[in-house]
Structures are given as structure tokens and as C-alpha cells.
Amino acid sequence: MNTRGRTLLPLALGGVLLLGSGCEERADRPVARPAAAPSASAATPSPTARDAKAELVAALQRSQRVPHRYAVQGDLPEGQRVKASGAFDPKARRFAATAEVTGGGKARESGRRIVIGTDSYLRPTGDRQWVHLDLKRVKPGGLMDFDMKDPTGLVAFTQRVTSAKLTAPGTYSGTFDVVQSGIDPYLPVGAPSVVWFGGGDADFTITTDAQGWVTSIRVVLEPTGKPKLTMTTRLSGHGKPTGITRPSKSSTAEAADFYYDKT
Numbered sequence: 001m002n003t004r005g006r007t008l009l010p011l012a013l014g015g016v017l018l019l020g021s022g023c024e025e026r027a028d029r030p031v032a033r034p035a036a037a038p039s040a041s042a043a044t045p046s047p048t049a050r051d052a053k054a055e056l057v058a059a060l061q062r063s064q065r066v067p068h069r070y071a072v073q074g075d076l077p078e079g080q081r082v083k084a085s086g087a088f089d090p091k092a093r094r095f096a097a098t099a100e101v102t103g104g105g106k107a108r109e110s111g112r113r114i115v116i117g118t119d120s121y122l123r124p125t126g127d128r129q130w131v132h133l134d135l136k137r138v139k140p141g142g143l144m145d146f147d148m149k150d151p152t153g154l155v156a157f158t159q160r161v162t163s164a165k166l167t168a169p170g171t172y173s174g175t176f177d178v179v180q181s182g183i184d185p186y187l188p189v190g191a192p193s194v195v196w197f198g199g200g201d202a203d204f205t206i207t208t209d210a211q212g213w214v215t216s217i218r219v220v221l222e223p224t225g226k227p228k229l230t231m232t233t234r235l236s237g238h239g240k241p242t243g244i245t246r247p248s249k250s251s252t253a254e255a256a257d258f259y260y261d262k263t
Contacts, residue, residue, distance in 0.1 A: 053164040056172045056206060060158040063214040065090060066239045070152060070190040074231030077223070080104035084191035087242035088152055093117050094244040095151050099191055100125070114244060115146055121247050130247040133255045144259055153186030157217070162201060170208045175201040178221065188231035189217050213238040 067089040074082050086097035093116065100110035110125040118135040138144045150156055157176065164174035178187070178200060185192045205218045214235055221229040 052166045052172060053161065053174070055166075056164045056174070057158060057161060059208050059212055059214050060154065060161075060206075062212065063235060063238060064154050064158070067092070067237070067242050068213075068235050068239075069237040069242065071234045071236075072188050072190040072231070074188040074191075074233075075227075075229040076101065076104075076193060077226070077229070078104040078106075079227075080106065082188060082191055082193060084188075086152075086190070087237070087244055089242045089244065090148075092242075092244075093148055094242060095148065096242070096244045097151075097191065101193075114247065115148065115151070116244065116246055119246070120144075120146055121252065123247075128251060130252045131255050132252050133259060137260045139260065147184065150186075152190045153184075153192040154189055156184070156186035157189050161204075164206075167205075170210070172204075172206045172208075174204055174206075176204055176219070178202045187219065187221075188233060189219070190233040190235075211238075 067087070069087045070085065072082065072084040076082055080101055080103045082099065082101050084097060084099040086095070088095050095115040096113070098110075098112045102109075112123045112125070114121040114130075115135075120133040120135050120138075121130040122133065123130045133144055135144075135146055138146070160176045160178070162175050162177055164172045167173045187193070202222070203220045205216075206214060207216045209215050216235070217233045219231050221231075223229070
């Protein structure tokens with residue numbers, strides 16, 4: 001199972017808490033919406049509907065390409081909650097994340113990750129020492145691998161938008177395809193956790209500011225027979241420096257060789 005880009009659920013390996021996922025949570029297929037009866041007016045999407053989707057996708061893609069900050073709060077299966085924040089600079093190849101998972105009768109989990117180029121630094125909350133991983137040595141597709149192209153899942157989410165309409169100035173509502181079989185997870189956007197869905201559409205509400213930057217993404221998932229999951233991601237600081245820097249050498253230790261063998 002490919003785990004690249006998973007930056008959320010901590011994993012205890014050799015006594016070091018790492019921000020990669022070591023467990024899999026499955027959510028059932030979302031409730032399928034009944035098919036609407038075809039009509040002459042609905043046979044072809046209206047120009048307004050097509051324009052709204054194109055405008056939204058363009059705004060999402062524009063926001064992906066510049067430095068930005070994010071903050072996430074959302075539900076996970078089994079009564080868990082996730083809270084995360086961080087920043088991403090795709091051109092400078094810099095990423096930082098702090099994540100915490102609570103609830104569900106499980107142990108509290110939290111930690112931080114910084115990635116600069118091919119250097120990854122991991123640290124559990126409460127520890128003073130960072131663990132450095134050389135991503136050039138990491139097994140592609142392995143547990144320690146990291147996908148700098150889409151560490152927050154925003155690119156994957158954009159590719160799955162299926163419909164959109166403008167409901168108010170700067171506000172879009174629509175649906176996206178939540179199929180995640182055999183690919184990296186991308187929800188919640190900003191803090192991808194291991195939440196797999198078999199298929200179906202889910203709803204979103206997205207807001208943009210006066211400059212056209214995406215400022216919030218709210219998705220609602222409705223697994224069959226299980227509580228509704230709501231996930232909200234807020235984006236800010238578009239185009240501004242993220243301030244991401246390497247941990248000091250005095251606070252960093254090299255990862256043991258066995259970490260590079262993890263699959």
C-alpha cells in the first residue's frame with residue numbers, strides 16, 4: 001500500500017513517533033444519491049454551471065501553486081478528531097505540519113514534520129529532538145516516502161471536483177468523487193489521513209476572497225450507516241513567505257538505517 005504524502009497519523013517505530021501512517025481506517029461507501037429524471041434542460045450543463053466549475057478549478061489550481069498556510073479541523077472514523085496546521089511552498093520545496101488526533105478511545109497522538117527538499121525532520125510532541133531522514137535514501141512508495149508534489153492533498157481534491165455552482169459572491173457549492181481505492185488518501189485536505197472510501201459523491205462548500213484565492217474548503221462525507229464526517233480546511237497567506245526553516249543541528253539526530261528499509 002502506497003503511503004507517500006501521509007503526514008497525519010503518527011506511527012511509533014523504534015521508540016520514535018513519526019508522522020506517517022501505520023494504521024488504516026476504512027469508511028463505508030457514502031450514501032448514493034438517487035439519479036434525477038432526465039429532462040431537456042438538464043441534458044446538457046448550462047454555460048453558467050460549466051463556468052462555475054471552471055472558475056473554481058482555476059482558483060484551486062492557482063492557490064496550489066503559491067506558498068500558503070493552512071489549518072484543519074475535522075472528523076475521522078471511529079469517533080476520532082483531527083486538528084492540524086502548517087505551510088507549503090511548492091517552488092521552494094518546503095513543507096511544515098503539526099498534527100494531532102484525539103478521541104475514539106485511542107491514545108492521544110500528535111507530532112510535527114518539516115520537509116526541505118530531500119531532507120525530512122520528524123518530532124513527536126513533547127520531544128526536544130528531531131529525527132532526520134534523507135529522502136534520497138527512502139524506498140519509493142515505502143512507509144517513509146514523501147510526495148512533495150501534493151503533500152496536502154489539494155491537487156488530488158481538485159482533480160475530483162465533479163460539479164460546482166456559485167451560490168453567493170465568492171462561495172461555491174458542489175460535489176466531488178471520493179473514490180480512494182489504491183491511491184494515497186487526500187482527506188482532510190491539508191492533513192491527509194488514512195481514510196478510504198469505496199465510491200460515490202460527497203458535498204463541498206468552498207470560499208474565495210476578493211483576490212480569487214481559495215480561503216476555505218468544507219467537505220461533508222456520509223458513510224452508509226455511520227455518523228456524518230465534516231472536515232474544514234482554511235487557507236491563508238497566499239504568495240507570502242512561509243518562514244519554514246531547518247531544525248538546528250544540536251536538536252537533530254540521524255535516523256537509524258532500518259528506517260530506510262520500511263515498506
